[in-house]
Amino acid sequence: EADIYQTPRYLVIGTGKKITLECSQTMGHDKMYWYQQDPGMELHLIHYSYGVNSTEKGDLSSESTVSRIRTEHFPLTLESARPSHTSQYLCASSEGRNTIYFGEGSWLTVV
Amino acid sequence: QKEVEQDPGPLSVPEGAIVSLNCTYSNSAFQYFMWYRQYSRKGPELLMYTYSSGNKEDGRFTAQVDKSSKYISLFIRDSQPSDSATYLCAMSASTGGFKTIFGAGTRLFVKA
Numbered sequence: 001e002a003d004i005y006q007t008p009r010y011l012v013i014g015t016g017k018k019i020t021l022e023c024s025q026t027m028g029h030d031k032m033y034w035y036q037q038d039p040g041m042e043l044h045l046i047h048y049s050y051g052v053n054s055t056e057k058g059d060l061s062s063e064s065t066v067s068r069i070r071t072e073h074f075p076l077t078l079e080s081a082r083p084s085h086t087s088q089y090l091c092a093s094s095e096g097r098n099t100i101y102f103g104e105g106s107w108l109t110v111v
Numbered sequence: 112q113k114e115v116e117q118d119p120g121p122l123s124v125p126e127g128a129i130v131s132l133n134c135t136y137s138n139s140a141f142q143y144f145m146w147y148r149q150y151s152r153k154g155p156e157l158l159m160y161t162y163s164s165g166n167k168e169d170g171r172f173t174a175q176v177d178k179s180s181k182y183i184s185l186f187i188r189d190s191q192p193s194d195s196a197t198y199l200c201a202m203s204a205s206t207g208g209f210k211t212i213f214g215a216g217t218r219l220f221v222k223a
């Protein structure tokens with residue numbers, strides 16, 4: 001069973017606010033990811049990391065930023081939230097190419 | 112054309128039916144094949160993982176890979192209402208980085 005934790009699970013915030021979605025994993029995985037998924041829609045990779053101090057943008061352009069200062073921690077930040085950022089954000093990690101483990105997701109609503 | 116194609120459904124079956132879920136792909140370099148189950152408002156959960164071609168069985172679930180046809184399947188025997196979820200296929204190659212490509216997911220409803 002995967003040990004990857006996301007907080008908050010649900011968040012409603014006003015336009016223009018800064019938010020950070022937290023993600024932690026206890027499996028010691030080098031690779032971590034952030035996906036964005038609208039209800040009933042596909043997963044879109046927005047950020048990934050090979051390891052500490054390594055971050056890359058994914059396939060879907062996103063105004064969010066990420067950091068990887070510790071192996072187990074991969075937070076995602078939106079400096080100024082907009083209604084278009086309303087979505088589910090899924091954090092994941094993996095050791096190899098075959099088994100990606102997901103967190104429960106963070107549901108963000110920007111009003 | 113997408114690298115991975117998956118019928119979005121929805122697929123509705125009666126309890127106890129055998130369910131067949133499928134994906135096709137275009138990249139012959141894919142060698143790792145996964146199936147995930149995602150319940151509403153939850154993250155995807157890894158169900159099955161298969162390397163290269165062949166079959167793999169785990170309880171009521173069987174994963175099949177046919178690399179010659181670029182076609183993978185997930186079979187669910189004796190389906191239960193608790194199997195109602197979205198099923199995503201995923202695959203990756205052994206070269207060219209670690210990128211995993213996900214299908215769009217098939218919504219399955221198992222009626223009691």
